[in-house]
Amino acid sequence: MSFAFPVEIACEGSAQVLVPRLEAFVETPSDYAPSKAPVFYNPVMEKNRDFAVLALQVFQNSVGRRLRACEPLTGCGIRGIRLAKEVRDVQQVVINDINNEAFQLAQFNVEKNLLKRIVCAENEDANLLLSRFGAPRKRFDYIDIDPFGSPMPYVDSALRALRSGGLIALTATDLAPLCGVHPKACIRKYGGKPLRTEYCHELAVRLLAGALARSAARYDNSIMMLFSYGSQHYIRLYATIHHGARKANSSLMNMGYIKHCFSCFHREASPGIFKVTVENCPECKGAMDFAGPLWIDKIVDEDFVALLEKEARMRDLRHMRNIRRQLSLTKQEAKAPFAYYVVDKICDKIGLPIPSKGDIIAELEKGGYIANSTYYSHHGIKTDASAKTVAKTIRELSK
């Protein structure tokens, strides 16, 4: 089969797929090749797809049945193809893209990988496709929404097409709204106010989880957060969805606000959707601002992350070191409190040189506090110590 644009073969995991030859679409150095090509393919998202494979395998191990999965925004098909090839006991994967050239390429890739009996490619709007599966006995075990920008336009139909106990994965690349650069867009898409803090990527995950919980609650569903992370260009979360009005009510109990003081870095969570009162900072009496409503409970499950680690050890992935480092950090911080302190920011504010992060963590631990590095920031520390204690520790270390 020939395509009307330059193509090449990409190998990822155990899949070999035809993708647009990205260099052919770069005209100026600032061009972002994946979005210039007629069909979307971004090699940088390989690790994101590796995690999808690992997460679905861990999920499959836990439910022990053959799975049906759907990737309604597939581009060249690589993600769905990898799920079919690399996850054991996958019965069916439905991949779909509204772009006809993407559909053609995805269909070609399905055949190239000898997956015609498992993977079915479609060419329609993602919401229309998902709506066709939103009925008993048609629903999927796993739905992976990996769109341009926000996943929210697809979340409702994905929730209707997911069986109770099913796994949903969401990618959001619209970090400007989620991190508070365009707050109105965030309020529109996610129903929560963002805040431009040093830990805005974690807030972004919490805003997305909160929006998912509220959408799920409309269908009497609860969410259980299993895994999430933020990178420079996107955030990603994995959650299971369970049917039941009571469970949905308790899920909503995990919503609330995070208040932040820009003068001394104090932060606190305030549970409940309906009231947010922003008093002055209890530490320095400065003015505080808030983010939310958002998800204030855990955003990763320690046991699930341990299982991801175990699954990763059994595989030969190109980004293995990076994946293992991420999982080990994520597991450490699973029990740590929300938000993190960024050492450079505090040192900047108090006008002191930056001590080693390891020394600060050791001092905090000596003082009986929880203190961990965080995957979200090289200079970040998650701790239950107050902002005042962290600043005092830094002062003492710099003496």
Ligand SMILES: C[S@@+](CC[C@H](N)C(=O)[O-])C[C@H]1O[C@@H](n2cnc3c(N)ncnc32)[C@H](O)[C@@H]1O
């Ligand atoms: C970020 S890309 C998907 C990348 C892919 N998931 C991967 O892992 O390589 C988003 C895709 O969504 C498709 N798309 C955009 N709007 C759509 C819609 N309403 N329905 C179906 N597909 C859509 C685009 O054509 C594009 O291929």
Ligand SMILES: [Zn+2]
């Ligand atoms: Zn303060």
